[in-house]
Amino acid sequence: MIKYIVGIDIGGSKINAVLFKNGKIFKSAKILTSKNLKELLEKLEALVRKLISGLGSKKISGIGCGVAGVLDLQKGVILNAPNLKFLNNLNIKKWLQEQFRREVKIDNDARSFLRAEYMFGAGRGYKNLIGITFGTGIGGGMFINDKIIYGANDSAGELGHMIISKRKDLELLIVKQARKLRFSKMATKKFGQNLGIGFANVINILDPEVIIIGGGAAKTVKKFLPEIKIEAAKFIISPKSRKNVKILVGKLGEDAGAIGAAALFLE
Amino acid sequence: MIKYIVGIDIGGSKINAVLFKNGKIFKSAKILTSKNLKELLEKLEALVRKLISGLGSKKISGIGCGVAGVLDLQKGVILNAPNLKFLNNLNIKKWLQEQFRREVKIDNDARSFLRAEYMFGAGRGYKNLIGITFGTGIGGGMFINDKIIYGANDSAGELGHMIISKRKDLELLIVKQARKLRFSKMATKKFGQNLGIGFANVINILDPEVIIIGGGAAKTVKKFLPEIKIEAAKFIISPKSRKNVKILVGKLGEDAGAIGAAALFLE
Numbered sequence: 001m002i003k004y005i006v007g008i009d010i011g012g013s014k015i016n017a018v019l020f021k022n023g024k025i026f027k028s029a030k031i032l033t034s035k036n037l038k039e040l041l042e043k044l045e046a047l048v049r050k051l052i053s054g055l056g057s058k059k060i061s062g063i064g065c066g067v068a069g070v071l072d073l074q075k076g077v078i079l080n081a082p083n084l085k086f087l088n089n090l091n092i093k094k095w096l097q098e099q100f101r102r103e104v105k106i107d108n109d110a111r112s113f114l115r116a117e118y119m120f121g122a123g124r125g126y127k128n129l130i131g132i133t134f135g136t137g138i139g140g141g142m143f144i145n146d147k148i149i150y151g152a153n154d155s156a157g158e159l160g161h162m163i164i165s166k167r168k169d170l171e172l173l174i175v176k177q178a179r180k181l182r183f184s185k186m187a188t189k190k191f192g193q194n195l196g197i198g199f200a201n202v203i204n205i206l207d208p209e210v211i212i213i214g215g216g217a218a219k220t221v222k223k224f225l226p227e228i229k230i231e232a233a234k235f236i237i238s239p240k241s242r243k244n245v246k247i248l249v250g251k252l253g254e255d256a257g258a259i260g261a262a263a264l265f266l267e
Numbered sequence: 268m269i270k271y272i273v274g275i276d277i278g279g280s281k282i283n284a285v286l287f288k289n290g291k292i293f294k295s296a297k298i299l300t301s302k303n304l305k306e307l308l309e310k311l312e313a314l315v316r317k318l319i320s321g322l323g324s325k326k327i328s329g330i331g332c333g334v335a336g337v338l339d340l341q342k343g344v345i346l347n348a349p350n351l352k353f354l355n356n357l358n359i360k361k362w363l364q365e366q367f368r369r370e371v372k373i374d375n376d377a378r379s380f381l382r383a384e385y386m387f388g389a390g391r392g393y394k395n396l397i398g399i400t401f402g403t404g405i406g407g408g409m410f411i412n413d414k415i416i417y418g419a420n421d422s423a424g425e426l427g428h429m430i431i432s433k434r435k436d437l438e439l440l441i442v443k444q445a446r447k448l449r450f451s452k453m454a455t456k457k458f459g460q461n462l463g464i465g466f467a468n469v470i471n472i473l474d475p476e477v478i479i480i481g482g483g484a485a486k487t488v489k490k491f492l493p494e495i496k497i498e499a500a501k502f503i504i505s506p507k508s509r510k511n512v513k514i515l516v517g518k519l520g521e522d523a524g525a526i527g528a529a530a531l532f533l534e
Contacts, residue, residue: 070504070505070506070507072507079505079506079507080504080505080506082504127419128418128419140472144411144416145414147412149411149473150474151395151473151474151475151508152394152395152474152475152476152508152511152512153474153505153507153508153511154474154505154507155471155474155504155505155507155508156472156473156474157472157474158471158472158474158504158505159471159472161471161502161504162468162471162472163431163432163464163467163468163502164430164431164432165430165431165432165433165434166432166433167432167460167464167502169502193434197430197434200430201429201430201468202472204422204425204426204428204429205407205423205424205425205426205429205469205472205473206416206418206423206472207417207418207419207420207421207422207423207424207425208418208419209419235428235430235434235436237337237347237349237422237425237428238337238346238347238420238421238422238425239337239346239347240337240339240346240420240421240422241418241419241420241422244419244420245419
């Protein structure tokens with residue numbers, strides 16, 4: 001009997017959850033992220049209870065949870081969630097285990113997004129992939145030779161925290177400029193330029209086959225793809241990479257992160 | 268009978284070559300890089316002939332060659348050598364095969380440096396390593412989970428071409444500032460700051476255990492290590508990475524690149 005897996009994606013502004021079975025979403029639900037820890041945990045518990053209601057707990061093989069931040073994957077602790085600071089130092093793994101008495105696996109949210117797209121979405125068939133998510137913050141994940149990369153301290157892939165100009169990181173510059181897109185031509189131009197630089201940097205460093213864009217603001221970024229590609233090409237040093245690298249938008253939509261968290265049980 | 272391997276390292280200003288056997292250098296030689304293709308190839312041929320003189324060609328199992336640039340490793344072609352532009356489009360693999368009638372393997376010079384340090388030097392015992400070389404240009408290499416990373420188009424690791432401020436890359440900023448180090452306090456300050464940003468970026472993206480510094484200017488960079496570490500710490504997002512990551516200087520000196528090129532036959 002194939003059991004259900006619960007997948008949760010805790011992002012800067014939304015929490016998505018899915019009930020996943022046999023490579024498909026059986027049920028999904030979402031809520032807005034709360035502003036404090038107590039309220040967030042109460043709402044998260046209710047969300048998961050609603051999702052699994054009617055199922056005996058023996059039918060749930062595990063809970064996978066992605067979080068927008070730097071995590072200690074073994075201990076289960078959220079070390080640094082820049083856009084959800086009240087989560088810092090929470091042992092989310094232990095908390096979920098205690099609430100639901102099932103095996104829990106956790107991961108970074110952007111890595112979860114990329115795992116989902118690699119297994120079920122726009123990344124199928126590729127071996128070397130970068131995922132970059134645009135939402136409240138900017139996150140990243142990487143597959144190299146068909147393996148997801150965690151790094152020595154579980155924190156590889158923090159693409160949003162790459163400094164690209166005047167001691168400011170990509171996340172700060174892009175999120176700031178995104179707010180001004182409708183009002184300022186200069187912001188529009190700089191938005192495309194900075195994204196192009198960010199993409200060129202990861203291409204020069206990692207030389208992927210494909211970069212997959214995700215997150216709540218993926219559609220906004222998609223509109224700038226022609227500009228991003230022109231800008232990135234100016235800075236990509238390898239003629240072959242410049243020609244071959246693909247930039248795609250994820251196919252799984254807003255549930256990708258939760259699917260990828262559930263897929264921690266399928267690796 | 269263990270045979271000799273020839274290792275060559277073609278850098279922006281020097282060519283180093285070693286005769287390598289049993290994990291040790293048996294003989295080494297170096298010349299300055301020429302300013303045009305014809306002269307460089309003549310001098311390179313003479314350098315290798317001198318190195319192998321007295322040895323029957325049957326005693327040479329192969330020639331490994333590292334080049335400071337983006338390469339097509341299968342075809343053997345130098346695609347983009349920013350600091351040795353006259354080498355662009357040369358099939359260095361074919362040329363070496365024709366001159367010396369032995370098997371030839373080629374690789375990027377910074378990746379060769381890191382392979383040498385990983386196998387025989389400061390990188391022994393680590394699984395996740397970044398190498399960064401400072402010379403005429405800035406190069407890079409990466410090991411992830413004990414495997415060297417080539418990327419989808421053989422060009423992963425171009426750390427010097429990471430844009431870090433005002434559309435300028437690390438190589439341009441650092442090489443420019445390095446020239447002014449003795450004369451300008453501002454250049455000294457910016458040199459440390461920009462290196463700190465470069466290191467923080469690769470740590471945020473790749474989360475290595477160790478970064479190993481090499482190249483002809485490694486000693487200059489070493490003097491700035493305290494400043495680099497303070498600056499990098501400001502931008503590293505993971506508290507664990509910030510605490511754990513080591514920054515070391517390579518142990519193999521100026522022959523590292525040539526040793527790592529020879530070591531292409533030991534993988």
